[in-house]
């Protein structure tokens with residue numbers, strides 16, 4: 001069952017819940033442009049991708065028990081995903097099996113954590129700072145849908161909310177010029 005809450009900053013591992021006990025409604029996520037859906041049929045996911053004119057997809061499995069290169073390689077991969085970043089286009093993440101955490105920054109730069117499980121789908125808007133990690137179960141299999149070619153942009157954040165928003169606006173303006 002999806003669970004959305006403010007992230008508690010503490011020194012527990014990134015895969016720990018970090019549950020502040022302060023829930024966040026899915027409607028609040030929608031104000032950030034992040035849409036949550038529970039979809040238990042691949043055909044429905046494909047229909048959604050068609051409706052939203054997605055062109056590319058890939059599957060990703062992060063499994064603590066079988067990841068090529070073992071725990072060290074998995075942790076290196078997780079460090080990449082946990083480094084906050086944005087995408088130039090809207091992207092969809094659909095959990096086929098397992099669990100994970102998606103963190104997105106709200107307009108006050110607070111991290112909002114979403115625990116995703118099997119059949120949970122998130123639509124992430126272009127330009128939202130986010131990061132991903134596994135839960136302590138260390139297993140997820142996900143379908144990633146891309147509007148176009150996947151573009152991974154890890155913009156260095158500028159301290160403070162407004163500056164980074166300005167930076168994001170300038171960055172996206174530069175793309176269209």
Ligand SMILES: CSCCC(=O)C(=O)O
Pocket residue numbers: 060081093100130131132140142144
């Ligand atoms: C399970 S999806 C891995 C994370 C990711 O693709 C992203 O943050 O964009």
Ligand SMILES: [Fe+2]
Pocket residue numbers: 085086087130
């Ligand atoms: Fe991402």
